[in-house]
Amino acid sequence: MEATKTTKKRQIELREARLLEKAGEILLNEGLAELTMERLAEELETAKGTIYNHFPNREEVLLTLAVKAINKRLALFDTASMSQGNPKERMLAVNVACEIYVVHYPQYFMVENIVRHSAIWDRGSEDRRNLLKSEEGRCMTLVSGIVRAAIASGDLKLPAGISPEEMALSMWSLTYGSYLINITSPSLKDIGIHDVYRAVRVGCCKTVDGYGWKPLWTEEEHAQKFTKIRETVFPDEKGLSHE
Amino acid sequence: MEATKTTKKRQIELREARLLEKAGEILLNEGLAELTMERLAEELETAKGTIYNHFPNREEVLLTLAVKAINKRLALFDTASMSQGNPKERMLAVNVACEIYVVHYPQYFMVENIVRHSAIWDRGSEDRRNLLKSEEGRCMTLVSGIVRAAIASGDLKLPAGISPEEMALSMWSLTYGSYLINITSPSLKDIGIHDVYRAVRVGCCKTVDGYGWKPLWTEEEHAQKFTKIRETVFPDEKGLSHE
DNA sequence: GATAGAAATTGACGAATTGTCATTTTTTTG
DNA sequence: CAAAAAAATGACAATTCGTCAATTTCTATC
The missing domain is CATH 1.10.357.10 (Tetracycline Repressor, domain 2)
Structure with a gap:
């Protein structure tokens, strides 16, 4: 239970880290215009709603980065x-x-x-x-x-x-x-x-x-x-x- | 005819100048996000299509400015x-x-x-x-x-x-x-x-x-x-x- | 391990904005 | 004045953002 909880939390944290890393990559290689929320969702193989679970909007992704x-x-x-x-x-x-x-x-x-x-x-x-x-x-x-x-x-x-x-x-x-x-x-x-x-x-x-x-x-x-x-x-x- | 033609041409040029001036104002006072094509159309009391007659896209307005x-x-x-x-x-x-x-x-x-x-x-x-x-x-x-x-x-x-x-x-x-x-x-x-x-x-x-x-x-x-x-x-x- | 409740996920949807284009209006030309 | 050219219009398709009710997954308790 304690272990499982940690696992889930870790999964989420890990995803957030991956998200930020991917955002940085896209930004550098393809520019700001290509950095869309849907694109991030695709890259992380998840739904758009989940991305919004991490960040309230696109700008906040950038600010966090x-x-x-x-x-x-x-x-x-x-x-x-x-x-x-x-x-x-x-x-x-x-x-x-x-x-x-x-x-x-x-x-x-x-x-x-x-x-x-x-x-x-x-x-x-x-x-x-x-x-x-x-x-x-x-x-x-x-x-x-x-x-x-x-x-x-x-x-x-x-x-x-x-x-x-x-x-x-x-x-x-x-x-x-x-x-x-x-x-x-x-x-x-x-x-x-x-x-x-x-x-x-x-x-x-x-x-x-x-x-x-x-x-x-x-x-x-x-x-x-x-x-x-x-x-x-x-x-x-x-x-x-x-x- | 010649005079009228000049008048129309001048009208258009004048509008383009007004457009750029207005765009500068909006940019300075309200920021880039407020500078929309529809907003420009409203400010110039014309339709959006007419704005696109001057500039092919929003970025070109900015570049011209x-x-x-x-x-x-x-x-x-x-x-x-x-x-x-x-x-x-x-x-x-x-x-x-x-x-x-x-x-x-x-x-x-x-x-x-x-x-x-x-x-x-x-x-x-x-x-x-x-x-x-x-x-x-x-x-x-x-x-x-x-x-x-x-x-x-x-x-x-x-x-x-x-x-x-x-x-x-x-x-x-x-x-x-x-x-x-x-x-x-x-x-x-x-x-x-x-x-x-x-x-x-x-x-x-x-x-x-x-x-x-x-x-x-x-x-x-x-x-x-x-x-x-x-x-x-x-x-x-x-x-x-x-x- | 069954189950109720909590947490997380999902994708369809509404809203905003961009840019297009067929239609209408205005202007120019003959 | 009528035909042709030029300009203006706004409804429309496309894109993206951000929301949210419904669904799935996870957690805690017995």
């Missing part, structure tokens, strides 16, 4: 921000985390962008929305925490009236903006952008340099730091197959 | 890149152009982001898509042209292997990313970002500083440049009512 996505991102950011090294090295580690996130979990990056659209955002449940907002806040807190640490240690001095969060926004938006342009602009190569990942790395280093964030390193040293971070902080996420 | 949007952006960028001053000043002018674009034409900024989604992008006509891509390319060319000018004049030296376009991407994505986060993240104030426009201006200056783009200016001087550019290059776009 987005929660999974941001949790993954948070985990990567966390690893980065807890890594060995001075604040600047940890900031670069966040950069590597972003790169890993975008390259290894493209469906997550995609869904995070999709749910930002009001058409979807507004229809999700309050709870799920708040969860997403709070997780996003935690990501920002992690990064701005590194900025604060740099200020505390004297490595960085911000311009008057600029908060650590506003400095962190520079880093985050440069990275986020570039990767977003990368996945939505069909042919960056044609307009002279050959390696968007390297461009982002260099851009972030230059921005950090512009703020006068110490220790100051040469381009060569920066590049070595990135290589080292990837090996030591994220040894498990191998094979960053750029394009 | 996006073309208007990017043309406006291109015009602003053009004004900026043709302005008086050294390359660095012109780059800052592009920054001001972005700010004006986002603040004064929010529906345009919105629609540019909406059409990037594959669900919409893929359903538009090839022609309209190519038009958008080419206009976007021209925007990028304008900005990277300023970077090239700076290199030519010796004001800027890029790291080995970084193209002018890749440097321009840093600027563009920092700006674009920040403004996108600004309109899609409900409450930036709550997480410590009080003036996103100023944060972007400072962030861009720091990035430019990081690349060592001469002439080097103090924070004070940078701020003065922005004020001056707004007054001299864009005298008509007054009242940048930030929030």
